[in-house]
Amino acid sequence: MIDWIQIFSNAAQELISPTTAAYALAALGLAIHFGYTGLLNFGQAGFMALGAYGYAISVLSFGLPVWAAILVGIGASVVFALILGIPTLRLRADYLAIVTIAAAEILRLIFTTNTFEAITGSAQGLNGYKGSFAALNPIPKGTYGFGPFQYNEYDWWLRILGWTVVVLLALLTWLIMRSPWGRVIKGIREDEDAVRALGKNVYSYKMQSLILGGVYGTLAGMIFILPRAVVPANYQTSLTFFVYAILLLGGAATILGPIVGSMIFWVLLSFFSGFISRAVEAGWLPFMTQVQAGQLRFILVGVAIMLIVIFRPQGIFGNKKELAFVK
Amino acid sequence: MSSEVTPTSKPVKTTGLHIGEAEPGCRKVDPILIADGVTRTFGGLKAVDVDHVEIPRGAITALIGPNGAGKTTFFNLLTGFDKPDTGKWEFDGRSLAHVPAYRVARMGLIRTFQLTKALGLLSVLDNMKLGAKDQSGENLFRAMFPFLWRKQEEEIESKAVELLTRFKLDAKQTDYAASLSGGQRKLLEMARALMSDPTLVMLDEPMAGVNPALTQSLLDHILDLKSQGMTVLFVEHDMHMVRHIADWVVVMAEGRIVAEGDPYTVMENPAVIDAYLGAHHDSDLGVTDTEHVEAIKELIDDEQ
Ligand SMILES: Nc1ncnc2c1ncn2[C@@H]1O[C@H](COP(=O)(O)OP(=O)(O)O)[C@@H](O)[C@H]1O
Ligand SMILES: [Mg+2]
Numbered sequence: 001m002i003d004w005i006q007i008f009s010n011a012a013q014e015l016i017s018p019t020t021a022a023y024a025l026a027a028l029g030l031a032i033h034f035g036y037t038g039l040l041n042f043g044q045a046g047f048m049a050l051g052a053y054g055y056a057i058s059v060l061s062f063g064l065p066v067w068a069a070i071l072v073g074i075g076a077s078v079v080f081a082l083i084l085g086i087p088t089l090r091l092r093a094d095y096l097a098i099v100t101i102a103a104a105e106i107l108r109l110i111f112t113t114n115t116f117e118a119i120t121g122s123a124q125g126l127n128g129y130k131g132s133f134a135a136l137n138p139i140p141k142g143t144y145g146f147g148p149f150q151y152n153e154y155d156w157w158l159r160i161l162g163w164t165v166v167v168l169l170a171l172l173t174w175l176i177m178r179s180p181w182g183r184v185i186k187g188i189r190e191d192e193d194a195v196r197a198l199g200k201n202v203y204s205y206k207m208q209s210l211i212l213g214g215v216y217g218t219l220a221g222m223i224f225i226l227p228r229a230v231v232p233a234n235y236q237t238s239l240t241f242f243v244y245a246i247l248l249l250g251g252a253a254t255i256l257g258p259i260v261g262s263m264i265f266w267v268l269l270s271f272f273s274g275f276i277s278r279a280v281e282a283g284w285l286p287f288m289t290q291v292q293a294g295q296l297r298f299i300l301v302g303v304a305i306m307l308i309v310i311f312r313p314q315g316i317f318g319n320k321k322e323l324a325f326v327k
Numbered sequence: 328m329s330s331e332v333t334p335t336s337k338p339v340k341t342t343g344l345h346i347g348e349a350e351p352g353c354r355k356v357d358p359i360l361i362a363d364g365v366t367r368t369f370g371g372l373k374a375v376d377v378d379h380v381e382i383p384r385g386a387i388t389a390l391i392g393p394n395g396a397g398k399t400t401f402f403n404l405l406t407g408f409d410k411p412d413t414g415k416w417e418f419d420g421r422s423l424a425h426v427p428a429y430r431v432a433r434m435g436l437i438r439t440f441q442l443t444k445a446l447g448l449l450s451v452l453d454n455m456k457l458g459a460k461d462q463s464g465e466n467l468f469r470a471m472f473p474f475l476w477r478k479q480e481e482e483i484e485s486k487a488v489e490l491l492t493r494f495k496l497d498a499k500q501t502d503y504a505a506s507l508s509g510g511q512r513k514l515l516e517m518a519r520a521l522m523s524d525p526t527l528v529m530l531d532e533p534m535a536g537v538n539p540a541l542t543q544s545l546l547d548h549i550l551d552l553k554s555q556g557m558t559v560l561f562v563e564h565d566m567h568m569v570r571h572i573a574d575w576v577v578v579m580a581e582g583r584i585v586a587e588g589d590p591y592t593v594m595e596n597p598a599v600i601d602a603y604l605g606a607h608h609d610s611d612l613g614v615t616d617t618e619h620v621e622a623i624k625e626l627i628d629d630e631q
């Protein structure tokens with residue numbers, strides 16, 4: 001018999017999981033890039049990798065404290081954004097797309113190659129960088145919580161911190177997008193020549209947007225590695241596309257969209273994977289192995305997202321009126 | 328269609344703008360914009376080849392010429408949206424060579440586009456506010472602290488509403504610009520350009536595609552700009568409009584300036600009729616030719 005309670009309770013846990021927070025933050029960064037500025041960044045996985053490796057390497061190889069490791073990650077992503085942006089932001093939008101997708105892959109291959117194994121751990125990745133973060137935890141040892149949300153002090157610390165960062169940056173994004181700065185940014189999305197003709201330095205604004213959204217991705221990368229290890233295979237292009245799926249699900253030029261989109265994405269993923277693997281166990285799907293079933297969950301999430309996008313093309317929080325004018 | 332369009336009151340023409348003969352490249356008493364040897368080629372085609380031209384300050388100058396004469400390209404070169412192969416040009420005594428488009432705009436030379444660029448998914452009011460200069464809230468760090476820019480924002484808003492009222496768009500303030508008609512977008516683009524208090528306004532075909540009911544008010548607005556002390560340079564096909572509102576006319580054909588003069592005498596210039604006939608005399612009669620024939624008829628009408 002299928003244990004529905006278990007499936008639902010696992011799915012519910014994804015609502016507040018640190019991974020959900022990480023994806024929400026990465027998607028919020030893409031909302032700045034794509035939803036508000038119209039920049040096609042297909043390298044968000046690269047920014048996330050820089051956060052993950054920047055933090056882990058700083059702690060493991062250089063023994064830096066938490067705050068310094070965070071700054072190193074941020075610094076690395078600012079440099080990465082400059083390298084991507086300087087040659088491409090003056091060109092047509094598609095150049096940025098090509099360059100970001102390639103640059104993120106180059107980063108991943110650098111982290112994977114054996115040449116730098118001593119620092120990057122190559123394909124095995126990195127481990128053992130969580131001590132200093134755990135040491136900052138003010139929560140006393142023990143297990144806390146209610147219903148499905150029962151965690152030890154480290155897991156709570158992680159969740160509280162991760163979601164605090166998400167909430168603060170969501171507020172910041174909301175604040176700047178309703179400011180004159182946000183108006184310029186949205187103007188650039190609509191027609192950058194018009195904005196240039198009004199005396200705004202479009203190139204500089206696009207660069208600021210690329211850096212800011214990239215830093216969100218980097219912080220997301222740091223949150224992402226706190227409940228797990230750093231593994232280079234996690235930073236494939238498909239990661240960027242999952243983040244895009246979340247963004248479009250929630251609404252591209254919205255603040256709540258990326259957050260709720262991430263929750264829906266992970267709850268659905270957990271639900272389908274729990275359901276399928278138990279259905280295989282129970283012999284409901286005799287034509288399938290467990291491995292095949294593991295892939296099926298992505299297909300089902302894809303179908304679910306397609307349905308949402310078909311019936312609500314502007315995303316969950318998007319403004320329906322805007323769609324009337326999309327050519 | 329165009330013949331019914333006359334400004335509500337007969338505009339006062341500014342005269343005595345030039346020095347010496349009214350010929351291509353003639354000097355002006357008080358030029359605001361001077362271009363020298365500006366050329367631009369696309370492949371083998373010399374789209375712009377202007378030896379010398381001066382635009383008089385405080386007047387309305389029309390830039391006319393058949394389709395493909397290079398008017399839009401010349402606009403792009405002057406405003407930093409395109410780079411010429413050779414030449415130098417200055418605005419208000421300051422060289423504009425290698426000055427990026429956004430800096431040209433900040434110097435007070437604001438342009439509009441032949442293909443209207445209303446920012447569709449911004450509200451009409453936001454479109455207007457974007458036009459204002461020196462906004463402290465446009466800095467990312469100050470943007471985070473609304474109390475630093477709220478007061479300026481309110482000033483900008485009241486100025487925007489005032490302009491929108493003048494352009495009869497105030498009822499549309501909160502609508503997306505994308506919901507406006509073509510003519511209203513032209514009006515919005517012009518109103519938005521005025522938010523920065525420019526000294527020179529360059530309008531690329533401001534009347535194109537505008538419903539005749541709105542042409543009237545567009546004409547009046549252009550005349551208004553002059554009465555407020557701004558200089559206007561505009562591209563237009565409709566000879567009647569040019570004649571009614573322009574103080575000076577510059578005629579371009581095949582990239583060159585072929586004639587200059589006040590709107591009445593320039594149209595008697597054989598070079599102008601040549602320009603319109605010459606542009607297409609070896610091709611089939613198409614839509615654009617009908618337009619040109621129309622223009623020539625108007626020229627001839629005018630002479631009688
Ligand atoms: N980006 C471009 N690439 C190639 N040719 C161009 C480009 N822009 C304009 N042209 C050509 O330059 C000539 C002048 O065009 P344009 O300045 O648009 O004329 P006008 O505005 O007077 O109608 C035309 O022959 C046009 O085809
Ligand atoms: Mg043109």
